[in-house]
Amino acid sequence: MSLQEQFAQAQIDSKNLPERPDNMTLLQIYALYKQGSGGDVTGERPGFTDMVGRAKYDAWAELKGTAKDDAMQRYVDLIEDLKDN
Template sequence: MTDSAPTNDLQAAFDAAIAHSKTLATRPDNLTLLQLYALYKQGSSGDVAGERPGMTDFVARAKWDAWAALRGASRAQAMQDYIERVRGL
């Protein structure tokens, strides 16, 4: 796992973007929400852990797959990508 530690400024900007994402005027489409979820999880927790959810749990499986696609990305880069993605909404 690449886990470069985020700076305090990056962490503050990430936290602000998280707060802002909860107050958007319109709800993003499902694909955007999935991308935001994956970036949030990679930025806050690092690489995905645990087993892939079963076929019958569609939502959890989609979330796990999106997060797993970011495996190896640094936490700092995921935070920056999340911030930029939220700014674009």
């Protein structure tokens, strides 16, 4: 199975995890997904009144420069770990 196929399967699996991950893990999932699917962060950082949007943006921005394939593999590995727990 190619990395792209594994990434697509992990996206499906992420919606059916045995339990909801904590907020920090959810941010990590979001950031790895965005980096793996779209590359480096784009757009303006949300204002301080949008705390959720700002946290998501910051988590994604921390991965700036990470190769898309590396982010996809880390996303797949994280979802697999969460499925097994």
